[in-house]
Amino acid sequence: xxPHYLTPLFSPRSVAVVGASDTPGSIGQAVFASLLAGNFxxxxxxxxxxxxxxxxMRAVPxxxxxxxxxxxxxxxxxxxxxxxxxxxxGKKGVKAVLLAKEFADSEQxxxxxxxxxxxxxxxxGIRVLGPNVLGLMRPVAxxxxxxxxxxxxxxxxxLVSQSSALCxxxxxxxxxxxxGFSSVISVGExxxxxxxxxLDYLVADTFTQGILLHVHHIxxxxxxxxxxxxxxxxxxxxxxxxxxxxxxxxxxxxxSNLVQSADVFDAVLSRAGVLRVGxxxxxxxxxxxxAASFRVQGRRLxxxxxxxGPGVLAADSAYLNGxxxxxxxxxxxxxxxxxxxxxxxxxxxxxxxxDASPVRFRTAVKACLDDANVDGVLVIFTPxxxxxxxxxxxxxxxxxxxxxxxxxxxxxxxxxxxxxxxLFSKAKCAHFRAPEYAVEVFRNLAAYHHNQRLLMQxxxxxxxxxxxxxxxxxxxLINAALAEGRMILSERESKEVLSAFxxxxxxxxxxxxxxxxVRLAEETGYPVVLxxxxxxxIYKSDVGGVELNIxxxxxxxxxxxxxxxxxxxxxxxxxxxxxxxxxxxxRRFAREVMVGVTHDNAFGPVITFGAGGIAVEVMNDRALAxxxxxxxxxxxxxxxxxxxxxxxxxxxxxxxxxxxxxxxxLRVSEMxxxxxxxxxxxxNPLLADEQGVVAxxxxxxxxxxxxxxxxxxxxxxxxxxxxxxxxxxLKDQTQVTIRPVRPEDAQMQQEFVRNLSEESRYNRYMSSIxxxxxxxxxxxxxxxxxxxxxxxxTRETPQGEEQLAVARYVTDPDNESCEFALExxxxxxxKGIGFILMSALFDAARDQGLKVMRGEVLSGNKGMLKLMHxxxxxxxxxxxxxxxxxxxxxxxx
Numbered sequence: 031x032x033p034h035y036l037t038p039l040f041s042p043r044s045v046a047v048v049g050a051s052d053t054p055g056s057i058g059q060a061v062f063a064s065l066l067a068g069n070f071x072x073x074x075x076x077x078x079x080x081x082x083x084x085x086x087m088r089a090v091p092x093x094x095x096x097x098x099x100x101x102x103x104x105x106x107x108x109x110x111x112x113x114x115x116x117x118x119x120g121k122k123g124v125k126a127v128l129l130a131k132e133f134a135d136s137e138q139x140x141x142x143x144x145x146x147x148x149x150x151x152x153x154x155g156i157r158v159l160g161p162n163v164l165g166l167m168r169p170v171a172x173x174x175x176x177x178x179x180x181x182x183x184x185x186x187x188x189l190v191s192q193s194s195a196l197c198x199x200x201x202x203x204x205x206x207x208x209x210g211f212s213s214v215i216s217v218g219e220x221x222x223x224x225x226x227x228x229l230d231y232l233v234a235d236t237f238t239q240g241i242l243l244h245v246h247h248i249x250x251x252x253x254x255x256x257x258x259x260x261x262x263x264x265x266x267x268x269x270x271x272x273x274x275x276x277x278x279x280x281x282x283x284x285x286s287n288l289v290q291s292a293d294v295f296d297a298v299l300s301r302a303g304v305l306r307v308g309x310x311x312x313x314x315x316x317x318x319x320x321a322a323s324f325r326v327q328g329r330r331l332x333x334x335x336x337x338x339g340p341g342v343l344a345a346d347s348a349y350l351n352g353x354x355x356x357x358x359x360x361x362x363x364x365x366x367x368x369x370x371x372x373x374x375x376x377x378x379x380x381x382x383x384x385d386a387s388p389v390r391f392r393t394a395v396k397a398c399l400d401d402a403n404v405d406g407v408l409v410i411f412t413p414x415x416x417x418x419x420x421x422x423x424x425x426x427x428x429x430x431x432x433x434x435x436x437x438x439x440x441x442x443x444x445x446x447x448x449x450x451x452x453l454f455s456k457a458k459c460a461h462f463r464a465p466e467y468a469v470e471v472f473r474n475l476a477a478y479h480h481n482q483r484l485l486m487q488x489x490x491x492x493x494x495x496x497x498x499x500x501x502x503x504x505x506x507l508i509n510a511a512l513a514e515g516r517m518i519l520s521e522r523e524s525k526e527v528l529s530a531f532x533x534x535x536x537x538x539x540x541x542x543x544x545x546x547x548v549r550l551a552e553e554t555g556y557p558v559v560l561x562x563x564x565x566x567x568i569y570k571s572d573v574g575g576v577e578l579n580i581x582x583x584x585x586x587x588x589x590x591x592x593x594x595x596x597x598x599x600x601x602x603x604x605x606x607x608x609x610x611x612x613x614x615x616x617r618r619f620a621r622e623v624m625v626g627v628t629h630d631n632a633f634g635p636v637i638t639f640g641a642g643g644i645a646v647e648v649m650n651d652r653a654l655a656x657x658x659x660x661x662x663x664x665x666x667x668x669x670x671x672x673x674x675x676x677x678x679x680x681x682x683x684x685x686x687x688x689x690x691x692x693x694x695x696l697r698v699s700e701m702x703x704x705x706x707x708x709x710x711x712x713x714n715p716l717l718a719d720e721q722g723v724v725a726x727x728x729x730x731x732x733x734x735x736x737x738x739x740x741x742x743x744x745x746x747x748x749x750x751x752x753x754x755x756x757x758x759x760l761k762d763q764t765q766v767t768i769r770p771v772r773p774e775d776a777q778m779q780q781e782f783v784r785n786l787s788e789e790s791r792y793n794r795y796m797s798s799i800x801x802x803x804x805x806x807x808x809x810x811x812x813x814x815x816x817x818x819x820x821x822x823x824t825r826e827t828p829q830g831e832e833q834l835a836v837a838r839y840v841t842d843p844d845n846e847s848c849e850f851a852l853e854x855x856x857x858x859x860x861k862g863i864g865f866i867l868m869s870a871l872f873d874a875a876r877d878q879g880l881k882v883m884r885g886e887v888l889s890g891n892k893g894m895l896k897l898m899h900x901x902x903x904x905x906x907x908x909x910x911x912x913x914x915x916x917x918x919x920x921x922x923x
Contacts, residue, residue, distance in 0.1 A: 157223050163218035189214045225254050270312075519729070521610060568729055575593055849884055
């Protein structure tokens with residue numbers, strides 16, 4: 031595998047320090063001294079205009095005068111020098127530049143110089159990290175291109191931070207706790223290289239087992255989300271966010287007014303499969319626990335203690351942290367009754383009495399670990415007369431080795447139990463001075479498990495009895511409003527859009543005068559509801575624009591006049607189209623819920639669900655999720671709300687039709703995927719009862735969408751491209767399906783590779799692997815459909831679906847070219863499959879705006895080279911390895 035394109039930045043073989051100096055206190059002196067002190071093994075070159083020697087090394091006045099190759103230039107000089115330095119770097123062939131200098135954020139001149147410098151860098155293909163950075167460190171390689179002078183230990187955690195100040199604070203804290211790093215990367219403003227590309231590099235970095243991320247703001251949400259999800263599939267990622275309450279989501283609807291940017295970011299991180307924490311100590315503790323492979327399968331905690339007081343306090347902490355105390359099964363309780371003193375607590379927390387022996391501790395903890403209702407055990411030891419802390423600790427270490435469930439250990443006290451704590455540290459057991467910290471970590475483990483399950487969700491095509499939406503009709507309604515210069519769709523128009531996506535609505539018809547209203551009411555049937563119809567009035571009840579349960583023509587005429595008069599007085603500026611007439615829906619057992627859409631400036635559409643009705647803002651019962659959604663994600667969304675808890679049978683209320691409610695949420699997800707013009711939406715109230723669901727009121731806010739030719743650009747997560755699923759027949763009439771790969775294809779993909787001949791495996795992977803490693807399997811089946819694509823050709827057999835071939839591409843950093851791979855099962859070669867599959871892959875790449883596709887083929891693989899020629903690829907020998915042929919095809923100009 032060829033080196034990552036950011037290798038010259040993170041692991042350079044030769045470095046020039048522009049502005050290297052002997053002047054005490056200068057950035058140039060600090061960075062150059064750090065590189066010397068770090069025992070950097072590559073070539074180091076000081077660059078200084080005024081001095082011929084720096085740090086005892088010969089200096090040159092320009093990067094261009096350095097003899098030999100320079101991969102990385104670290105620039106420590108003033109901003110005005112940047113354009114000239116970058117031109118010199120470009121002419122020298124420097125591949126990366128680190129701006130290790132503080133520049134002003136507000137000076138217009140400096141901003142213009144930075145913009146010019148970035149343009150020069152892009153012209154020469156130079157990647158730039160910074161500005162406003164602490165620097166870059168690779169402690170595992172002795173590489174320290176920073177102005178941080180204190181000790182940084184080598185380790186297996188990567189730290190990536192947007193703030194230099196916070197980065198130094200985290201490094202200081204980590205050193206005091208003995209925590210080491212594979213990399214420390216201060217991103218700064220991220221004008222060029224940003225989080226997405228850095229995460230891509232760290233995923234491939236063998237020295238990194240866990241990633242710590244400090245985020246303040248995001249430049250490219252799609253790239254960030256894509257890289258974050260890719261990283262989280264293979265390594266634990268823990269995030270701390272500053273500026274939690276900045277840039278709150280604002281809008282016209284309740285859905286937007288109820289949402290804060292922090293809520294959206296939490297939803298983003300959950301869907302990305304990473305863990306968010308609130309403090310530096312939590313950041314490192316969570317990272318250490320996750321990197322040590324501690325995992326849980328749920329949030330049910332058992333507490334075993336020989337002191338009921340600490341046990342109850344730990345239980346209180348569990349309640350405050352949203353951790354569920356496990357309900358021990360009857361067999362477990364019976365076992366504990368047999369082996370524990372009669373006065374044990376007979377429940378959870380499991381108080382095994384103060385004089386508990388090491389064996390009694392082991393018996394109780396083992397019983398809890400064996401209980402299917404328990405996901406983890408917190409063991410609290412209090413040193414009392416007759417207890418043996420060290421033997422108990424040794425037994426717990428042994429139990430942890432036997433069990434896949436985590437054991438969290440809290441030995442209370444100090445000097446008396448210090449030997450046990452040393453044992454726990456050496457055995458890499460999760461131990462804590464206070465039970466509250468252990469509960470907090472267990473909560474994080476449970477949240478991480480939940481988020482990892484969310485990460486695995488790749489909503490596929492909607493199946494079963496699903497009726498396709500009338501997207502054209504919905505879009506025509508939106509375009510008509512935009513053509514009139516309107517952003518707000520009326521209730522009638524909003525409901526028509528919902529109807530186009532098969533969402534049940536209460537029929538709404540417009541009456542321009544009382545006579546027309548009477549006629550419509552008689553057609554509808556009394557009782558009816560009257561609502562003001564105005565594009566300028568969103569919340570109709572706020573201005574007296576709603577009247578319910580009107581039972582006669584006489585009453586209707588009077589109500590019509592009253593509604594219009596009240597609204598004219600309250601909103602004299604509003605345009606009133608008339609009054610809408612709707613059937614009065616009276617459902618005895620209905621719950622009022624709300625489904626909404628809001629738009630986050632960074633991450634695009636966000637779906638909200640919660641309690642509905644006129645008091646929605648007071649209730650503030652809502653949960654968020656990023657589309658696209660599937661059944662699992664919808665269930666998770668509903669389950670996060672209080673209203674979700676009473677949708678089932680509740681007192682005298684029969685269960686609401688949950689399946690139809692889920693279908694509405696799936697329809698809304700489908701709607702925001704297909705209609706990028708939708709900025710906000712409220713369906714409130716949406717009535718849900720045993721008869722089904724119906725939208726009584728709705729309002730949609732629209733805005734013209736981007737037209738850059740790429741589908742779903744408005745979303746942070748690329749939906750499953752169901753439009754690419756096609757059925758076809760081979761030359762021998764075998765019926766096949768070509769479709770994008772999904773996570774559930776992992777086993778099928780593994781079987782496909784196992785069944786390839788050794789020659790085919792070598793031609794594809796250029797190695798003699800027998801099967802895919804777990805990390806490769808994850809990488810090949812859990813895709814980000816925005817920057818990569820894999821198309822499988824399958825057929826149905828009596829044993830299930832069988833993969834015949836797969837073609838894939840991964841987008842290059844320039845977002846204009848991609849690298850492809852193709853493999854066809856041996857027994858299916860020679861049937862035209864490669865040509866069909868590659869043609870489909872070309873179409874997918876063109877849809878993403880890619881212009882060039884390239885790949886590497888072994889020179890001896892004559893069959894593949896023949897196919898490449900037939901497909902229109904140009905070929906040439908690899909410059910560095912004549913055993914390889916480089917093949918290239920222009921997809922579009």
